[in-house]
Amino acid sequence: MKPGATLGGLCLATTAYSVLQSLVVPALGVFQDELNATPSATAWLLTAFLLSASISTPVLGRLGDIYGKRRILIAALTAMSLGALTSALASDLPVMVAGRVVQGLGGAVFPLCFALVREHLPAPGRPRAFVIISTVMSVGGAAGTITAGPILSLLSSRWLFLIPAMVSALAIIPVILLLPPGERAPLNTRIDWYGAALLATWLGLLLLAISRFGSPGWHWPLIGATILAPVWWRGQRRADQPLVDLRTLALPTVRATNAATLLLGFGMFGSWMVIPLLVAEKFDAGPTVVGLVMVPTAVGNLLIMRVYRRLTARQGPRAALAAGIAIAGLAYLALAVGHQTLAQVCLGILVMGAGIGLAFAAVGALVVEAVPSEQTGVSAAVNTVMRTVGGSLGTAVGGSVLTWSPGESSYTTVLLLYAAALAGALCCAIRVPRPVTVYGGPAEARTGTA
Incomplete structure (x- = not known):
């Protein structure tokens, strides 16, 4: 498989995630008015995405190491597309937020793309590939921010989800066709689901506390994260096959x-x-x-x-x-x-x-x-x-x-x-x-x- 074709598939996958990540941000006020929601409730369109992406990324990264990074990248892109479609069709805020949670599974796209560069590209071409993927991530994010206004003016707010849904679905095609299948880990390799659940819990609590900083009760999630993080750390040190x-x-x-x-x-x-x-x-x-x-x-x-x-x-x-x-x-x-x-x-x-x-x-x-x-x-x-x-x-x-x-x-x-x-x-x-x-x-x- 030609390195250029592999890199092209990874860049399209990165574009799908970067656009999805930024396209919704300028339209929070619009969703607030359309759904008759409060500013704090509408903010969950960002918070839910952030929590989901942060919690799922290490788990999906480890699954990629075990079952193949190409396979997990396809799964992440599929989740992004389905989640964006769910938000586009939502008639109320809770359903739209649920779609954002599913979209957050795409948080693993960027690190998986970097790992696939290491796995499939020759050493002399890796530095160039790293900077190209990073640039695509930045340019895609900027493009999402800039085009949100024209999309809202010419179409409707739901196209802010429909467009990323289509781009994510299209990105699956070159990943399947252009990326060679990677090697799977030995059959006796397993994922530490207990460690994954603990990591998801304390990391989610930490980010929730940060996002609610200064509001009433923000310290309770922080206390929970402070208690659970050392428990997770000790468990990872003792585990035969730790998550991290x-x-x-x-x-x-x-x-x-x-x-x-x-x-x-x-x-x-x-x-x-x-x-x-x-x-x-x-x-x-x-x-x-x-x-x-x-x-x-x-x-x-x-x-x-x-x-x-x-x-x-x-x-x-x-x-x-x-x-x-x-x-x-x-x-x-x-x-x-x-x-x-x-x-x-x-x-x-x-x-x-x-x-x-x-x-x-x-x-x-x-x-x-x-x-x-x-x-x-x-x-x-x-x-x-x-x-x-x-x-x-x-x-x-x-x-x-x-x-x-x-x-x-x-x-x-x-x-x-x-x-x-x-x-x-x-x-x-x-x-x-x-x-x-x-x-x-x-x-x-x-x-x-x-």
């Missing part, structure tokens, strides 16, 4: 990269909430203008692709991760002190997009290349969850600062907080051992032992 091999997570490269991803997600996702609010409030911009202002994020990703390929070829993904974090951090600092004009904001977003694109392409490469091939799915999935948790924290903290201290100065404070988070991420990136990429050998030879 903690020894793999303790490898120096994986450990440092996951820590950097958590802090990088804090700044990245948080800024995607704060910057649109800043543009809307300061420049009295509507949804279409706000969406267009965020386009430079995707442009920055596209422009940085060639730089990533050259940098990783010479110095490896560790250097790309550090450089990307530093660029994004400087962009946040520039935005914090200079956001008086739309031109300044757009320039800052352009630089930020380039830095984040560079960093996240390196993150995926570092993780999947550092672990044994039979653990790439679950390891990439855990890294994705770290990004989601970091993003949830960044959004919650940024929203709280803007609520407690309204005014333009609060935006400066939040952007400085995100810059500080990226400074911490840079410290973690520097801790990644080098060399970290020697294709074809055991993980320990590349990363050192835990």
Whole structure:
């Protein structure tokens, strides 16, 4: 099978998920009016998707390692299509939210695509494939945000689900035709369902507490997560076939990269909430203008692709991760002190997009290349969850600062907080051992032992 055909199938699958992830966000107010719901109830269209994606991603990643990543990728795309169709046909909010829960199973698409790159593409072509998939993820997300307005104007809100449903269904075809079937794990390999249930419970409680931060009773889910997380950790250490091999997570490269991803997600996702609010409030911009202002994020990703390929070829993904974090951090600092004009904001977003694109392409490469091939799915999935948790924290903290201290100065404070988070991420990136990429050998030879 030609590498280009394999990569093309993975890119279409990534496009389906990235569009689905972002297309609904600008239309929350519309759904609130159509379904006669409260803002807090409508927010569950996002919360349910986030919880489902975060909980299911590690489990589906592990299932991919056992039963074949191609097979699980097809299942995830099918769930996305059926879930989107359910939401499109829903006549009330609970059914629409239920559809979003099913759509969340698509959260495994991105890490599975990275793991399939490691599995099927030759070593020299992997860095290029990693950055292309990351760029497609960013451009697809931006396209979803931008096209939501025209879709609402020309069609109806239900097409925000119908279009992703069709794209997800179409993405299944090239995955089946173009991706070669992978090897299955030995017959005696099994999944730790007890560990999966515990992980889903405490991680769901943690994200629920973060999403409800500051509201009455938000601390109860946090207490539950604090109690259950150590129980899960001890169970994984004792299990013969754990859901997540903690020894793999303790490898120096994986450990440092996951820590950097958590802090990088804090700044990245948080800024995607704060910057649109800043543009809307300061420049009295509507949804279409706000969406267009965020386009430079995707442009920055596209422009940085060639730089990533050259940098990783010479110095490896560790250097790309550090450089990307530093660029994004400087962009946040520039935005914090200079956001008086739309031109300044757009320039800052352009630089930020380039830095984040560079960093996240390196993150995926570092993780999947550092672990044994039979653990790439679950390891990439855990890294994705770290990004989601970091993003949830960044959004919650940024929203709280803007609520407690309204005014333009609060935006400066939040952007400085995100810059500080990226400074911490840079410290973690520097801790990644080098060399970290020697294709074809055991993980320990590349990363050192835990």
